[in-house]
Amino acid sequence: MRLLKLVPDDTNIKFLKYRAPFYVISILLIAASWALVLTKGLNYGVDFAGGQEVRLTFSELEEAPIPSLREQIGGLGFGDPVIQRFGAANQVSIRVRLPESAESTPGAATAIGNQVISTIESSYDNVVRDGNDTVSGKVAGEFREKAVLALLAAMLAISLYIWVRFEWQFGVGALFALVHDVSLTLGMFALFQMEFSLQIIAAILAIIGYSLNDTIVVYDRIRENLKKYRNMPLPELLDLSVNETLARTVMTSLTLLIALVPLLLFGPASLFGLVAAIILGIFVGTYSSVYMAAPILIWLGVNSNSFIPQETVADKQDRIARGES
């Protein structure tokens, strides 16, 4: 049986030849992402903004009356609601954000939620409540804090571990790649104004995990080759390492994609955002391992001696005592 080989043997793509322009583009993308996040802002879901999100099925209608719902709930005076189809055509999710003035009132979110639901139930028959999320301003604030803390702590601890296992340059490189991945994901959420919820934090962490996996595989090969080819110029060595691990990179990314795409297409509507984010992250993470994590090693001055034990003062004294030069 002839086996499938996605990447032909002896593939040798000069990935790092254009490292400078790619780096410039990447840094511009990171900057653009942050500019988007800061100007357009993230479309916080109720987890982070507070307020209420209710999911309803209009069981007597073919299609949910979204425009009239928008008018009715907009008229309640809590600002513009976000109303989206959620699953089937007669299912909607209605999101009402907590007004800023009510953020410190603990019961405000529940009160708004009750009003929204009673308004809808009084105008339509047989509305089934599929789900409901109500989060008060204070709790939402805690979620924001905890999410940022979890992300920062995870990124730092991971970089430290890589520093310990490899060399400080690798730690910096991994951290840089992670910053790149997280920034671009955030930028994408800001650009398309997709709902940013606690689940998306879980997705970002999955992306970090995946991207890191990739980075470590490439780094591991670089370390190995640094010991093996003591005299190879670094750019060439990096290219070799990336090419040697390319088959694995393609294969793993592809298997993850084919596991995730069905989840995106047929999975529950409530997982859509999370799965979409992870799929996006697979591309971003793979790219960053090759074009962010590897070239930075050149600029940070990694060389073959990085993994050769350094002679200590005691060793030197020993050597001199033995009369060796």
Added chain:
Amino acid sequence: MLEFPRWKKIWLWAITLIAIACALPSILSSTSVRWPDALPDPMVNLGLDLAGGSHILLEADPKQVAEQRLENMEESVRAVMRQASPRIRIGDVSTGNDQLGFMVESVADVDRARELLLPLVNGNGMTREWDLSVVDETRFTLEPTSDGIDNAVTDAMDSATEVVRKRIDSLGTREPTIIRQGDTRIVVQVPGLQDPEQLKALLGQTAKLEFKLVDQNALPSDVDQGIAPPGSQIFPYAAGTPFEGSSLAVRRLGGIKGDQLTNAQQGVDPQTNEAVVSITFDQQGGAKFAKLTTENVNKPFAIILDGKVLSAPNINEPILGGSAQISGSFTTDSANALAISLRSGALPVDLTVVEERTVGPDLGADSIRRGMLAMGIGSLLVIVLMVASYGRFGVYATAALALNVLMLLGIMAVFNTTLTLPGIAGFVLTIGAAVDANVLINERIREERKRGRRVVAAVENGYKEASRAIYDANITNFIAGVLLFIFGSGPIRGFAVVLIIGLFTSVFTAVVMTRMWVAGWLRRARPQELNV
């Protein structure tokens, strides 16, 4: 690397089979096959987002506990001074600035008063509950210590949790989870509940019932502006009552509380056909109520629930039987809710719903069905790709993948963890990690063969060289998972749990188990060529 003595094989299979056995009850529970009752049945709990149900986070305001405590202290101080013989006269009582202040009228009584206050101030624990000081010879101030307030909040939350439990039990809901969280919060999780409104109404009602005498000397114009005469308080009428929108002045002291009850029932007033709540006092409460009504015949008294006046009937005659009827424009439902709340006791502090998540059971079931379908399709595609790419090694990888899923479920069941919707994403990621480990190993074996190593050496080296990256990657992911669990909340934790357990099972199955299988095959078949 490829040596597997018999004892090691037995161990590995034993671990695998035990973990898989633990997954069986969870898997069978979704079919019609019954797990024998005699056997232990560890289960993976489905999160509320999958099973349907309500998650309600309640929060108390510690300030309210402190205020309540100050009020109680005032009453204790007045009682102690009144009961002292000879009576100690005090005046100028104030409760501003979170402290209690009062004057002893005669300097001669100061030492005696201090003596009487000491037991109140010290509490019964190891900590001092109040700071007592005397200024200008006769002015006493009692300031709560922070330890004292902390103790009071803890006590209040403990009894609030008990009250919440009683109220939820009275609804007959199955398997509610009620947990204290942090200093001032209570988490309530009720699976499979269609409509949480009733539950929320029940938990949102403090049910603090008070009977207080109406201050008939208060000027209506003052009351309307919210100005209370000295020694009185102003309460608004409750919504739905005939006087809704107006307020009533009542005497601050001398009333009684409705916490000494033996029973409360919803009923119907035969004359007005209105829903009412009948309460029965215990002996002590009944005696107090009898005294109050005897001493104040022909005066109105207010029935106040949670700071709102329900009604202010006239006391026509002393009520000695120890029972009373409360009317206040109730519906049958609200009267029933009040009866439950009064039976279970008043909450020592108001609880506010600060987070609520409800998922209808249908949506949860639909999520599971769709999630399963998607995972099935995904797994199938992965299997095809793996076998097409790595042949026999792909079959081993697929078998490892199947074991991985079962073991992961089994271990989650043993630790009684909860599978949530984000947890399913964690599942997929774990599968990805397991596949990745095998991809790394198999690609490495290919490479080693290409470099001309013989079959056994190539396999051995493949595992050895690939393991380094696999372990590094899994350890970093483990670090991330633990941090997620520590700092994360809600859905993030559900994700972290699956991730952490999955790292162990995926390394175990994808690295250790496949190596055992490959080693066995190499020994049996002694292949000269590897199709990988």
